[in-house]
Amino acid sequence: MSDPVRSSDPERVRAPNIRDVARVAGVSYQTVSRALNDSPSIRPETLARVRAAIDELGYRPNQAARALVTSRSRTIGVLSAQTVHYGPATSIQAIETAAREAGYRLSITNISSSEYASIKAGLDHLMAQSIEALIVVAPQVRVFEALSDLQVAVPFVTLEATGLNSAHSLWVDQIQGARLATRHLIDLGHTEIMHISGPQDWIEAEARMQGFLRELSDADLRTRAPILGDWTAHFGYYAGLELLRYRDFTAAFCGNDQMALGFLHACREEGLSVPGDMSIVGFDDIPEAAHFAPPLTTVRQNFAEIGRRAIELLLGELRGDTELSHAPVQPELIVRQSTARLV
Amino acid sequence: MSDPVRSSDPERVRAPNIRDVARVAGVSYQTVSRALNDSPSIRPETLARVRAAIDELGYRPNQAARALVTSRSRTIGVLSAQTVHYGPATSIQAIETAAREAGYRLSITNISSSEYASIKAGLDHLMAQSIEALIVVAPQVRVFEALSDLQVAVPFVTLEATGLNSAHSLWVDQIQGARLATRHLIDLGHTEIMHISGPQDWIEAEARMQGFLRELSDADLRTRAPILGDWTAHFGYYAGLELLRYRDFTAAFCGNDQMALGFLHACREEGLSVPGDMSIVGFDDIPEAAHFAPPLTTVRQNFAEIGRRAIELLLGELRGDTELSHAPVQPELIVRQSTARLV
């Protein structure tokens, strides 16, 4: 009955506005506005009166009105795929925290598939909210087409690099990470190394594969066609069962930790000892990786760091700052017990 | 130079508004408004002209102006913890999709700790955006205090039940799930069963523990004090190492799959065979659980279903529908290879 929101009688209780506050504080509405935007030219005494009135009424500034008059939505859009995965989820969490601290809202949109239509729909939904900036998490190749087709006119950053778009990218150096992983296996004496990759329309998958291939070719080792997976443990498992029918390799570099987990499972079922008979390296260092059987050697990415820096970069750009660092974040090889010297 | 957003000259290119569209279409702005809100009383021919003008100008309705005049933000708030985890992340993804399809935006806020201040800050941030409804994902006990303290005056749903708030809850029956898991172990002949629980200020952890204790007491088995963990694989591992110093139990029910993974790791290190020497049950059925060593027996929850239903429920409430189902979603026991009959 005293519910101010759901009551529907004509005498509906209106939320207090700036003029109500002004009346209570005995000042003009403009003074209240100044108090809200901490203008320098307001007497401390007046400020205190306004603050008291705000508390008394439980006043909250109306963000829609603000956005309308300033034409600034204070919203940052996030276009993401696979938010369920550890990496994107961690980055998004860091993005959210950083954005909130800076007084920005976040609007997150998931794309269900990597098809152009799906990407475009997601982007449309975000643009309709007049976002001030855009972050693309875990981008697919086609995202870039959509970005230029739709003439996205706001500053944006993708959390992966294509090389083509380095001015808009911020990334963990995936190629370097893949090289670290591959070199680790080579250093252990492995020469026949398999790569189970992520889907090829994912930029990260592509980069990891490239790093893998380059390192092999630098070491003059035979390269074999990578298997194209879908990031899931299930895929790693079934691919492993299939691959292990021909035991013509002694090490595998998996595109992420989940696929490595599945592959580990396949090895176990086929009676292969890891790392005795087979060395395995993953990618991401999800928190669970340290507890796999055996604990997984993998490449750690600092997802949170990337998220924070994305916001930093965009806010800088909105402020007009220039020359902010796009330097890639370096990944780190974490050696555990799933890799061993080839005997 | 032709960038309509970042240009800062006085002749700044303004985004087209409803009046611009009206002028091009040769109608009044109100007619454009009608076209946008598909009013019945507009001639098809006129509608077509307006549509053409909209396309020509690349017009997009200004949501801030709409929100201001209708005093409807079309935003649903999500308060969440642990968005990085599979369960909450899956629910949120489903929520986002359902909300978008219904024309709503989502505003997600993470709380970093379960302290009251943190919860209140998150809730404040959401309320400041004049959200129309609220979903609390993975709620802590203190959320309810905050909800009533802040007099949250919008429809809300928590994705877990306390029993106290069933009118605002939508949940997987955690107690039932925990009973299923515990009964499974009892049926296998185990009588000394350990429980590694989640943090006690989490409603889900509390519910799972209750289910565990009730099932034990129904079977007239000795209950032992559960270990209070933090959901992580690390905790499961270290707790396992500690607990296994006294091998006075033959089965463990872990509060989630991650802790089960860590416990599995500890068993392996202590030379215990699972399920030979120790049976283990997890909770959640994360996609990786099927590939643990051994594949984990666990309780599956339909996180996506819960997310979808949350939106359905709230939109119904906003529409004024009544009597929508709050019936709990039933969890399902998935028996894999981490449990066996006690010999």
Place this chain on the structure above:
DNA sequence: CGAGCGGATGTGAACGTACACATCCGAGGG
């Protein structure tokens, strides 16, 4: 002692839309 100045505060307008109401027009009925 008055002009000028600057800090504090007030007034008018604008942002882009939807709602309430007014107007217009042609068709149909008395």
Place this chain on the structure above:
DNA sequence: CCCTCGGATGTGTACGTTCACATCCGCTCG
């Protein structure tokens, strides 16, 4: 043949805020 009616369209206004400018006051300086 005029009146009425209803569908289609137009006009005024309000939503809550900020920006640009106006005003007021007391003080300093020449």
